[in-house]
Each structure stands twice: as structure tokens, then as C-alpha cells.
Amino acid sequence: MPGQRPFPGHLDPRLLRAFLAVAEELHFTRAAARLFVAQQSLSRDIRRLERELGAELFVRTTRQVTPTVDAERLLPYARRVLEAHDALLDAFARPxxxxxxxxxxxxxxxxxxxxxxxxxxxxxxxxxxxxxxxxxxxxxxxxxxxxxxxxxxxxxxxxxxxxxxxxxxxxxxxEPMAVVLPEDHHLAALDAVPLAALSGETVYAGAGNPRTLEWTDLAHHLFEGRGIKLASPAPVAVGPEEFRRIMAKWRTPVLAVVEFPAMPGSVSRPLIDPVPLxxxxxxxxxxxxxxxxxxxxxxxxxxxxxxxxxxxxxxxxxxxxxxxxxxxxx
CATH class of the missing domain: 3.40.190.10 (Periplasmic binding protein-like II)
Incomplete structure (x- = not known):
């Protein structure tokens, strides 16, 4: 109907919990602490709920938070929904x-x-x-x-x-990133490896592994414009002994993080200039x-x-x- 406000088909209970905390605390910092979330995240959730409902819920000033008429109207519904949600979770809890x-x-x-x-x-x-x-x-x-x-x-x-x-x-x-190298690689003698020193190298970063696409994508961003080649897809080496064998055979540096566990036959060196994170x-x-x-x-x-x-x-x-x-x- 003309002028009718669209209503969402689904409301995330998390948004209602955010609303309830603010409505009861009347203070965003205290409400965020109660929910163990950042205040910025809580404010974002309240704004999202307001958009989904098409209603302003709180009037915020530097000194106070005041619920609007729509907030007062929403409050009993929010409590009932969350009570039902918690009851459902309790019903499926372990004996x-x-x-x-x-x-x-x-x-x-x-x-x-x-x-x-x-x-x-x-x-x-x-x-x-x-x-x-x-x-x-x-x-x-x-x-x-x-x-x-x-x-x-x-x-x-x-x-x-x-x-x-x-x-x-x-x-x-x-998390700072590192490169894992064969023990006798010419870059292994360095305490830290500048990214420029990897120019011309081929580095493995999980290409072909469908479970680690986010890591391969990170490598694409890091290697772009630096002359570093991404190693072709290969089966994942599982376990220290297989990692040692593959490293000795192919000698391909591996992109990792600084806390990557030590592997036999290889050394890990932090990357610098810049420090990739x-x-x-x-x-x-x-x-x-x-x-x-x-x-x-x-x-x-x-x-x-x-x-x-x-x-x-x-x-x-x-x-x-x-x-x-x-x-x-x-």
C-alpha cells in the first residue's frame, strides 16, 4: 500500500539483545560492557535495528540516552521474543x-x-x-x-x-607474517627477509586448497607488484615429516605467520619492509x-x-x- 512502511521478514535476536541492554542501561558504554562488545559495534547494531524497523529508538546527546515512543512500544515485544528464544535454547540443552x-x-x-x-x-x-x-x-x-x-x-x-x-x-x-625456507636457502642467513628480496622467487601460499582461499587471496594482494610469483596448486603437505620431504624436494619458500611451528629441515624468517600483517x-x-x-x-x-x-x-x-x-x- 502507498506510504506503508516495509517490515523485515527476520530480526536477528542479537539486535534485540543490543536494544534491550541500551533500553535498560540508558547508557551505551555500560550496555556494551554488559554484552562484552565494543561500543562502536553496539551503536552499529542499534542503527541497523532502527533501519530494519524504520523507527528511531533512542535520542542520544552527550549527557543522556532517552528512549523514544517507538522504543517504549518495542520493549515488551523484545523481552517476550528473547524470553522465547532463551526458552527454545533451554529446551534443546543437554539433559x-x-x-x-x-x-x-x-x-x-x-x-x-x-x-x-x-x-x-x-x-x-x-x-x-x-x-x-x-x-x-x-x-x-x-x-x-x-x-x-x-x-x-x-x-x-x-x-x-x-x-x-x-x-x-x-x-x-x-599477526606479522613470515617466510619458511629450506635451511640452506640463500635467504636463510638473514635474521629477517625484506619483501624485495623475494622478487623473482616462487612462494607457496595454499593455491589449489579450497579450504584456505582467504590465505591465497592475502598472498595475491601481498605479491602483486613485487615480482613474487605464487606457486602453482599442489597437494597440502600434512605433518612435519611430509613437510620436510616436500621442502627438500621442491625447495619452494612457504608464506606463513611468525608463530608457525618449527618444521624439520627449514627455518622461518619474519618479513619486513613493509611488515605484512x-x-x-x-x-x-x-x-x-x-x-x-x-x-x-x-x-x-x-x-x-x-x-x-x-x-x-x-x-x-x-x-x-x-x-x-x-x-x-x-
Missing amino acids: GGEERPLLVDVNTPGLVSSRILDRARALAPDSELMARYETGLTGAAADLLAGRLDVSFGRFAGLDPSVRARLEQRLVRY SPVSLVWRKGLVHPGIDALVRASTELASEEEWLLSPRNGWIPATDALIFMPRT
Whole structure:
């Protein structure tokens, strides 16, 4: 009908939780702390809810937050919807009220993701956070959306936009990148390898592996215009001994991160001039509620603060696609 406001066919419960927190706290900072999210993320969710409803919900000034008439009208509906949502989750909880385990893909032991998982387990000892070790956020994202996996880590900007729209993410680290070389490679004698020194080299970055498309895409951005060739698709070397054999046979440098575990017959050297960074995010399915996720978010926030994981070096580099998502606009 002319003039009729379109109403969305679906409202994400997360948006209603954001609204309820602000409506009850009447303060965005306190509401964000209550939800364990950044204030910027909370404001973004409120704006999205306002767009979807076609109504202004809060009048914000520097001193106070005041709910509008539409907010007062929405409040009882939001409470009933969230109560029903929580009741549904309780109905499918494990017998006796026991939480179901949370399945977390940490990629490889010893990486940033493993450290976050260890901290989260300490923060939530009553929750069962089970680790899975498989590489690639692209592959993990399919499992997340299908409900076969709960949480993963990786380069969020490298996912298809239609997939990103169905996932939540929290940036946890700008991770410096490295190159893994045969022990007797001419660049292995350097303490750090300038990117210019890789000009003319062919470097492996997972090409052909459908589970790690986001990593290969990162390599494309990094190698472009620097004379570095991307190695042709090849089967993935699984396990230290197979990695050693392939490295000895083909002698192809491998793009990695600085915390990549040591492999026999090879050395890892950080890349510099500029310092390429791999933005690592904690990623989970939208609408998934579990105490283990709260613990993972808190753990990543604590570690990022303690070890300055989100500080980019002066000469740091990330792809423009990632900067659009993560870097604040000035």
C-alpha cells in the first residue's frame, strides 16, 4: 500500500539483545560492557535495528540516552521474543541442564588461536571447549554455517561477503607474517627477509586448497607488484615429516605467520619492509549463544591488551580490503 512502511521478514535476536541492554542501561558504554562488545559495534547494531524497523529508538546527546515512543512500544515485544528464544535454547540443552560442548577450530597447535582457547578455558572452567585442528577459514566457514562447528579463527575479510553477512567476528590480532625456507636457502642467513628480496622467487601460499582461499587471496594482494610469483596448486603437505620431504624436494619458500611451528629441515624468517600483517579474527555463527563464546571474546580481549596484538607497526601492511573492515576511518 502507498506510504506503508516495509517490515523485515527476520530480526536477528542479537539486535534485540543490543536494544534491550541500551533500553535498560540508558547508557551505551555500560550496555556494551554488559554484552562484552565494543561500543562502536553496539551503536552499529542499534542503527541497523532502527533501519530494519524504520523507527528511531533512542535520542542520544552527550549527557543522556532517552528512549523514544517507538522504543517504549518495542520493549515488551523484545523481552517476550528473547524470553522465547532463551526458552527454545533451554529446551534443546543437554539433559540435566548441562551445556553442550563448544567445538573450536584452532587450526594448528601453538598459534594465537590456541593461546586464546587456553585462556578461555581458564576463564570458563565449567564450560567444555573442545579443540579441532583443521586449516583454513574458508573451509571452516562452511562448517560454521552448517552447524558442524561453532568457532574458528582466520582472515575474515577473505570470505565471500554473503558468507560474512551470516557470521559474527571479533578482530584479535594483526599477526606479522613470515617466510619458511629450506635451511640452506640463500635467504636463510638473514635474521629477517625484506619483501624485495623475494622478487623473482616462487612462494607457496595454499593455491589449489579450497579450504584456505582467504590465505591465497592475502598472498595475491601481498605479491602483486613485487615480482613474487605464487606457486602453482599442489597437494597440502600434512605433518612435519611430509613437510620436510616436500621442502627438500621442491625447495619452494612457504608464506606463513611468525608463530608457525618449527618444521624439520627449514627455518622461518619474519618479513619486513613493509611488515605484512595477517588480520586474525575470532569467528562464529550469528545468533549462536554460549558461555564459551563469551569466554573466548574475553580471552582475546585480555591477550590483545596485554600483548598489544592490535597495534600495527609504523611500517605495517594489510590489504586494502581488510583495511576497509578493520581500520578506523579518519
